[in-house]
Amino acid sequence: MSYKLFIPGPIAVSQKTLQAMAQGMIGHRSPDFVALYNAIQPDLQALFYTKDPVYLSTSSAWGVMEGAIRNVVKKKVLNCMNGAFSDKWYDVSLRCGKQATALKAEWRQPVAPEAVRRELATGAYDAVTIIHNETSCGCMSDINALMTVVREFPEVISIIDTVSSFSVVPIKKDELGIDVLITGSQKALAMPPGLALVSVSKRTLERAATMADRGYYFDFVEFQKNHEAGMTPSTPCIALIYALKSKLEDIKAEGIEARYARHARLNKTVRDHITAKGFTMFPKAGFGAVSLNCFANNLGYDLSALNKTLKSKHHLVIDGGYGKLKGKTFRISNMGDETDETIASMLASFDAALAECPKAVAA
Ligand SMILES: *Cc1c(COP(=O)(O)O)cnc(C)c1O
Numbered sequence: 001m002s003y004k005l006f007i008p009g010p011i012a013v014s015q016k017t018l019q020a021m022a023q024g025m026i027g028h029r030s031p032d033f034v035a036l037y038n039a040i041q042p043d044l045q046a047l048f049y050t051k052d053p054v055y056l057s058t059s060s061a062w063g064v065m066e067g068a069i070r071n072v073v074k075k076k077v078l079n080c081m082n083g084a085f086s087d088k089w090y091d092v093s094l095r096c097g098k099q100a101t102a103l104k105a106e107w108r109q110p111v112a113p114e115a116v117r118r119e120l121a122t123g124a125y126d127a128v129t130i131i132h133n134e135t136s137c138g139c140m141s142d143i144n145a146l147m148t149v150v151r152e153f154p155e156v157i158s159i160i161d162t163v164s165s166f167s168v169v170p171i172k173k174d175e176l177g178i179d180v181l182i183t184g185s186q187k188a189l190a191m192p193p194g195l196a197l198v199s200v201s202k203r204t205l206e207r208a209a210t211m212a213d214r215g216y217y218f219d220f221v222e223f224q225k226n227h228e229a230g231m232t233p234s235t236p237c238i239a240l241i242y243a244l245k246s247k248l249e250d251i252k253a254e255g256i257e258a259r260y261a262r263h264a265r266l267n268k269t270v271r272d273h274i275t276a277k278g279f280t281m282f283p284k285a286g287f288g289a290v291s292l293n294c295f296a297n298n299l300g301y302d303l304s305a306l307n308k309t310l311k312s313k314h315h316l317v318i319d320g321g322y323g324k325l326k327g328k329t330f331r332i333s334n335m336g337d338e339t340d341e342t343i344a345s346m347l348a349s350f351d352a353a354l355a356e357c358p359k360a361v362a363a
Contacts, residue, residue, distance in 0.1 A: 007319040008292040008333040010186035020246035021239040034230035043248040048199045049172040055223040057196040058236045061163045061184035064196040067218025071208040072157040073098045075126040080111040083134030084323045110141035110287040113149045120153045127157045133165035136322040138294025139283035147176040168263045168291040179204045190336030195240040266334040291335035302360035314349035
């Protein structure tokens with residue numbers, strides 16, 4: 001089962017990160033844990049561009065995405081939808097028993113700031129959810145423009161998913177006034193899945209404290225109380241925190257600006273290469289993700305045959321389309337630890353596999 005993932009999460013994990021996980025356990029109430037927790041906070045806060053704490057949740061991102069709804073939505077939430085993850089967030093709001101509005105855009109379009117303003121201006125809302133980078137269709141919304149709009153409505157708590165854009169492009173939490181900034185371990189941070197990271201504003205904590213039914217496991221107030229003691233509310237996945245410490249060292253060694261530049265460069269390398277073959281971009285021009293590319297399968301290749309060849313002969317896997325886009329698009333990740341060399345080698349494999357790939361439908 002040895003193949004490399006170029007799907008947009010989970011992605012390949014380096015030997016260094018894997019080895020960091022293979023350390024002895026420490027008690028999660030021990031001074032050793034407190035030292036570990038406190039040691040990584042400054043680096044996490046720098047990556048989040050925030051003075052607020054960064055909480056560590058032993059869950060996938062969805063845990064905190066659902067938790068955020070339960071912590072802050074008292075009146076009604078506006079769920080901005082333009083892909084599979086953001087569509088599901090609306091469903092999650094309803095399942096949490098919340099009043100919610102689905103603000104729908106086509107899968108390939110960014111979230112439109114004007115549409116958000118129109119809805120929020122009704123005064124019906126006290127929270128909004130936005131997915132910065134809709135991984136399902138490779139579309140990145142303009143978070144600066146969106147937050148400019150959201151800031152016009154002081155009652156509205158902003159909940160922003162940056163799961164597949166965090167540490168790929170700068171997302172300046174405090175400067176943008178983002179209240180709840182969420183990411184996960186298995187995307188650009190190139191760690192195994194299972195850890196979510198979230199930083200919340202003071203006013204979010206104030207709102208949470210007034211919520212009677214916010215639950216326990218994802219209670220922001222509980223996270224804050226434990227944070228002040230250098231701990232998490234319950235036993236965390238300590239191995240993943242070792243991995244996180246190792247990854248933060250990697251990011252520091254590379255330099256964050258160099259990291260952003262590398263992601264942008266590799267993203268363009270893939271985009272230029274694949275579009276030169278005649279494939280078109282799926283997301284609206286100018287709003288393509290930087291951590292991955294989502295291409296339309298406009299040439300009609302049999303994507304499952306393509307992936308089969310990639311896996312068996314080239315030991316790598318790309319994505320053949322998410323949900324309703326299966327077979328219609330394909331996605332290639334360039335996030336995490338990829339380099340010019342690994343991307344070039346992946347593209348050479350892609351070319352070879354494509355050359356022997358049948359067409360699924362008449363093109
Ligand atoms: C992967 C992803 C998620 C889901 O993360 P889980 O870790 O599976 O909960 C949510 N939002 C976006 C944008 C993602 O890319």
